[in-house]
Amino acid sequence: MSMTLALQRAIQATPERTATVFHQRRQSFRTFGDRVARTAGVLQTLGMQPGDRVGLLGVNSDRWLEALMGVWWAGGVLNPVNTRWSVAEIVYSLDDCDTGILLVDDHFLHRVEGICASAKRPPRIVHVGDGPTSEGMLSLQALVAGGAPVDDASRAASDLACILYTGGTTGFPKGVVxxxxxxxxxxxxxxxxxxxxxxxxxxHVAPLFHMGGIGRALVQFIAGQTHVLATGFDAREVLQTIERERVTDLLLVPTMLQALITHPEFDCFDLSSLKRMVYGASPIGESVLERALALLPDVEFTHSYGMTELGNATSNPPQNHGVQGRASGLSRSAGRATFGVAVKVVDETGQELPRGEVGELIACGPNLMLGYWNKPAETARALRNGWLYTGDGARMDAGGNVFIVDRLKDMIVSGGENVYSAEVENVIARHPAVQACAVIAVPDARWGEAVHAVVVPKPGGQLDDAALLAHCRSLIAGYKCPKSFEFRAELPLSAAGKVVKRALREPHWAGQSRKVS
Structure with a gap:
């Protein structure tokens, strides 16, 4: 049961239907399928064996989707690289899962030298863009044009398909398998x-290297429907594209939705084709949702709650976004367990709690990850007796609706991106003038949550916001860097000597009904 079966069906049933639209370039499923089969042949010619990892570093495009399916058609495992990462973070993910081939588009050719210089086993670099290929690299477009298509490797359901890297509680990214x-x-x-x-x-405006983006693409492939791709999120471009391509389906994180509906030219475009809007990755502000519903009254809104480890756990359907649903408070929930998934709210021993009590949300279903790549201890903590422990504090009402109220794991969600505090703390602690630090989430009107660092300087050490921010930016992605700093003589400690982050958070979250934003 390979994901390539979805493409095979589309090629057979609707070969002339438009498969992808990228700027002015359009191609049918017949053409797309041929390019996928040729891409697979190129990868096999380059030495890729079944199960080998292939990295993909690029923005959303039709070539990205061709590479995605091409890796699977050839029998490989995709490592979709986070385009917002620093070179050091990219190299960590490539080294961690022994990625032998790295496909790079035009936007990231400048990263290649640094990647190859620091990787333990420098990957074979293949250029997948439309621009000129740099000296010493292979051109995938030239190889595809001159190569022959190969048969689908037809991988089994149990075969690995991708490793999606996310933040880690130990300060190192985890590969979700x-x-x-x-x-x-x-x-x-x-x-x-x-x-x-x-x-x-x-x-597709959500990045395809994320579970949200790649999950949306999987839906289109299974349904055999059209993909329109934007290299990134730009509110005006999204509005233009909806009108021009008669887009029916859109997935956005709340910050994108807010930017869309507040754009000064929102009323200048014909958005009548839009039928369904899915939002998720972080909670949405009530004022943003109310305005979106008012401006797009004919669009069905659905809130999806999930994570890289399982895709979706719950779904809040359009009916809960109507007048009655908003009046009852159901529009503020994460909805009920999605089809094929069971969820429970449990205490610290794993026992299910009565409805209304707050505990940890856990989920079970055929969509759960196999585990974290080469991290058996972290896998064992997350997967217990067939259930995934999400690390989110929640309560469930009598109707089975889930309300997320807190985050038990030390993670910040800023603009839909997960940031683990430990990773940022490890970077700050490497500054020679830092004695101790703690990183927490604080509410932010634009991003939902912002990264805030509380820092204790070493005696006599000279520290300021600008120096620490420059230090962080040299080692981690910009979205992980603190948006604000606070300097203290000491951190609050428990009797066991652990930092009491609750005491650091309380002033920032006072008066709010939930401890996530």
Missing amino acids: HSHGTLWSIGIQRLAQTPMPGDSIAL
């Missing part, structure tokens, strides 16, 4: 939860 079977479950569950009657045209 998904098989073809778990990805198929994620796609089918999303499609069942949010049906797409008639032809669907989905605009």
